[in-house]
Amino acid sequence: MSREMRFTDPGEGIHEAEVVEIMVDAGSSVEEGDSVLAVETDKATTELPAPHGGRVEDIAVEVGDRIQVGDLLLTLAGDDAGDAGDDHGKSTGGAEDDAPGTEETGDRDGASTGDKATEQDRKRRRKGPVPAAPSTRRLARELGVALETIDGTGPGGRVLDSDVRAAAESEETEPEPQSAERDEAAQAEQPAGERKPAPQRRPVPAYEPPDFSRWGEVERVPLRSVRRATAWEMARAWAEIPHVMHHDRADVTALEHFRRDNAEEVEAAGGKLTLTVLVLKAAAAALRAMPRFNASLDADGETVVLKHYCHIGVAVATEQGLLVPVVRNVDRKSVRELAVELTELSRRARDGELTREEMQGGSFTVTNVGGIGGRLFTPIIRHPEAAILGLGRAELTPVATGDLDTPAVYARLLLPLCLAFDHRLNDGAEAAQFVNRMRGSLQDPESLLLAV
Template sequence: MGQHIIKMPDIGEGIAEVELVGWHVKPGDEVVEDQTLADVMTDKANVEIPSPVKGRVLALGGEVGQTLAVGSELIRIEVEGAGNVRGEAKPAAAPPPREAMREVQAPPPVERPAPVAEDDRPIASPALRRRAWELGVELKDVKASGAGGRILQADLDAHVATPGFTRSPGATRDRTTPRTDEEQIRVIGLRRKIAQKMQEAKRRIPHFTYVEEVDVTELEALRVRLNERFGAERPRLTLLPFLIRATVAALRDFPMINARFDDEAGVVTRHGAVHVGIATQTEAGLLVPVLRHAESRDLWDSAAEVARLADTARTGRATRDELSGSTITITSLGALGGIVTTPVINHPEVAIVGINRIVERPVWRGGAVVGRKMMNLSSSFDHRVVDGMQAAEFVQALRGMLEAPAMLFVE
């Protein structure tokens, strides 16, 4: 028997180190060729590291959350034959402490993993833990179906629905009972990247936010009619493709807003192409996939590409190229959009356009009070590059086209 060391591969030009965000194996596991061993992250792209050999895992080269240099030892596997380790074989590392093992171990490769051992802390979200506490359910008794042994809401529902289910002894909960439990969550992977990027954006960019009210009654009526007319043969239209089209049109007169600012070099690059970042919420956190060349797309082409990008982001399949290179970003909280937001600029861009929720309310119009569908645009700008007057004029241009949607089709 020999040992085969798998080193951290070079997974991108100019990348010297990556963050280890997940293990799919643990010491003692048998692995086969092409089986995924670990997930690593560079920028905002997750990369799976497969095994080139068949064998048994002897030791892991790092813990989840650790930064590893390209070329460093990732994992050591015992294989048939000589392996790739010369000289005296290095003894297998002792198993890590149980608390570390909880972070790196993966569930057995079965369709529905068995419950975790009693002395292992089940993996679940704070909201699910609270619900389980209120239901009187011990999470160690719940079968987990999520990635890495994570317990999902559906798993808890299935457990409670099991015939003969009873609350754990002494587990009856009273909302008035003081709680003393607490949970520590390591900020790693995508969440760490988001934190670093938000901190960097707020530290380096002097933000100012401009909010304007927009009457989208006519736009919504047009959107409904277009979906009724073409819904069976073309992608469904949301508000977003219309806003993208309006943004492209407005940027023709405000090129300083479709730009990226290298503040270290003191250079602003204005772009002719409009590459729109679409802020997308995923289970792992916020990602910003990029709709490229929005200036050359019609409504349905934009709608189809936005849907595709959102799907790849939410399923963890977005590539590094799909998550970089935007020149302006649009963000929306959908139905939770609130009245006003103060969006954070996607550094090194100089502007971000935020959509708030649409509400129908009484408006004074044409000498009478009528019901109209109203929405606020909350947009932030880099005050080093964009003056207040320019920002206001840009948002007013967006407003004009959204309130008179026929203008969106006038070249």
């Protein structure tokens, strides 16, 4: 009896995903609960378990395919793994029995090859998903290594990047048929009529782009995973939210001295004391005083949702793209607690280990390009939040003080600030007051220590 496995609704308003890994082959046997596919939904990678056991009869998707709820993923034959073959097949894995040299009583000439195949098959059939970070899985796909054939050296048998690289260099590792890059290239080279159509998430553009190949060689590659999700969300936010930008600079000279004086103590606790951490505390104080910047406009367009919590998202640049983990209850935590938590969240973001829950529920966002290089920029609000704060590079700047008759010039460390806000919820005057409150906190480090 054949049964279909389809992509079920993962909830939280998600309707599509991208196939990033296929963990089984046609003809292989699986048990109920075995991971058979890995898919990426927006910014989180999830392994899909088999709903029941059996032999994989057909795989209906390929790596790189975009699937929607209800799409067929694969077909399983048999009620469970044991029903997939006869009693003899249960002990040897089914179809592999016909291969010469793989049985215990087979030819001695084929014993070496048979032992190798048996060992790799044993590893492939281990119950449950292989413990590995998404970044490690991505590395394995790029190097053509099957994770199931690796014995992880990390805690609890977790497969590490070093394990994957070692396996790639070993002659005993069975390579995958082709890497993720080749999969994408092959998909792009397929005739349009044979390619799996991508689901439409937004209306088709009102214009027809020109044939760019008229002017030279071009390459067409799909917009994938995080970059695709970012493109959709940013286009939606820009189209639906009337943005206004308020710019200012904060004198963080004293704050930088405070940061340096306390950096070692925070590092000993497992965190990294950065300007971003201190800005989070200043932002929390301003949000508490001016809650309409911590709000959202309801779907009816006539109701303001005031949030009595302060969950601030922090943009983190990763190899996958821009991810925004959310730090909960910023207004209730000390600077040291925030430093430790943000350090761990940032690491997990770069390693691809964040869950969807850790990137949801934000009420305000902070994004800092100063560490990469950028004097100033204007960020786009994350829908459905009311505002986002962009930080530029803090620079020593000559600042004139005094009056026209007795001016004086000093070198001060100035931090550029850009508050992008939803003009439906706040006006320019409120934005100026909000940034002024932040400037006051940043220029007075003692106030940040007291804000717990």
